[in-house]
Amino acid sequence: MSKAKRLHPAAIVFNFVQGLKGWIFYIIISFVALRDSSILYFILGLLALLLIIFTFSFLSWYRFTYRIVADELRMEYGILIRKKRYISKNRIQSIDLTQGVIHRIFNLTKVQIETASSGTDAEASLKAVKLAEGERIRDQFKGHVIDPEQEDQPEVDSDPVFSISSRRLWLAGATSGSAGIILAFVGVGFSEIEQFIPEHFYDSMTAWIIGLSLIFIITLGIFLLFFIWILGILGTMIKYWKFTITKKDDELFITRGLLEKKQITIPIKRIQAVGINESVIRQPFGFVTLFAEVAGSSLDKGEDFSTVLFPILRKTEVKQFLDAILPGYDVEMDQSKSILVPKRGLKYYLIRASLIFVLLGIGTIFLLPKIIWFLIPVLLVFLGLGYLRFKNAAYQIDENRLIIQYRNLSKTTVMVYHKRIQAFEEKQHKLHQKENLATIKVSVLGKMGAGKVYKVKELDKENADKLADWYSYSVSNK
């Protein structure tokens, strides 16, 4: 039993900022509209609006109480319409603690409580409570004790712990997605742009201006790319600072973040699939990102599609990592057992990869015939990508486990248990039927209750059927 408590008053600030966010657009518009003639009215109106928002923020803080009664979290809130929400302990899937910058100043934390429901938002969130209180709530409902002071020191007990080294973190940043943008620009862009821009522009009236500014533009471009790269490194550093994953009983704990400190709980039971992602930049160096599909979680909203289990690992370390953290999961493909796409499927991969580009290209060639020298290398890149996708597409059955490998831009290998597959689909269009090819689709429960689909296109019909038979429960159908 405990008394009804309010959140820390800092919650008013969060409410206020949140309320203001919704109005900022209108504020800017009315500022632009009223700036000359009636700035006074604007200021008065703004003050009134701020006052109203503040009042609401204060009231919603004042009216929000929570208490813990016999393994139940009870919240009462709502300014005019009173709402009560009770969440019982055994319905709680995970409790995440997040500390933003403001939280850390006051030593507070945000508590997000997830249940199995498939909404996009956390079921319940306490915007600001004292860190100690947040941990008390988590421990009461999840029954785990992690001392935040001890985080940096090695754990005393034998629970497996993996932390990211600062060298690895730097490497992760340097090879993050932003590096990909640069590579695309540098690789295909610069060598070619120089060739055709001057010719095209020099005979125009404003040639010399552009000529002068071209050097400027290129310099600026290089600086910009460098800037993006640095941003990418910084972004990764801030996000994955001191990334630590621990296994405790049947749950994984992740702590990470420099400015915003996050503590995430993943119940192992809720993991639907585990996979590795080899981005184009990391693949040559043998580095991968390890991720998991966790059902019904709203972690990392809008950041990642899947929950990152470890931001950067050597491919050879994955097995050891999984053995320690997630026994029973293994994403390594056995070359001899894996089933690939037959040769006759290649043309579909090449066409798919290059079709949009070819159509766009043909259009452009009509307008700018010279551009063809620029387009051909790009086309080759697309065809190359298609070929790689063809080479990488594969599946492998290991008793009750299925491993699927595919490539969009980066190569993904994902492992899923038979019982985690929600539905299986086999697709054939008319041309496929003639060539005895089929595309397979495996649906898994992803985050936010949305399905996640893994596909292998243009498999041999026989192999597709083999997979269907493996999946099918009905003996009569085999």
Add this chain to the structure above:
Amino acid sequence: MREPPKNRIALDAIKVWKITAAIYIGVLWLLIIAVGVLFYIFDFPFWIILTAAILNAINTYLFIFVIPELRWKKWKYEIFEQEIYIQHGILITTRTLVPMIRVQHVDTEQGPIMKKFKLASVTISTAATKHVIPALHEEDAANLRDGISSLARVEEDDV
């Protein structure tokens, strides 16, 4: 080679689809006529409306006279004790397997046109996907719904 599913959906589905398509396309025709009248009054170029009319004529032919039959022909389903097996698609044939233990809930649904023909559609939802059997006789749909929901059991340790 895997066998396709055995059961067909109700034959009246063709009529339902035809009527539904006729309503949609009828609205399009009305729109074209209305715009045509406006174009005539304001003396805008007529070929635009002519193209629209030709396109809609093709639509009419395809969606009322060709596609419903083909669609019905391709639609097959079979309910096993442990899974649901569905096949559909005219150009792209899709065969789907949904295990019973993955089924979260089953809905039947009936619009006004379907009601007239005593048909209903059955929607089978898993945690991640949705599968619709578009037209069954009312009793079949109800039986199927009850049958599936009694067969569907959610294992504790999963989702």
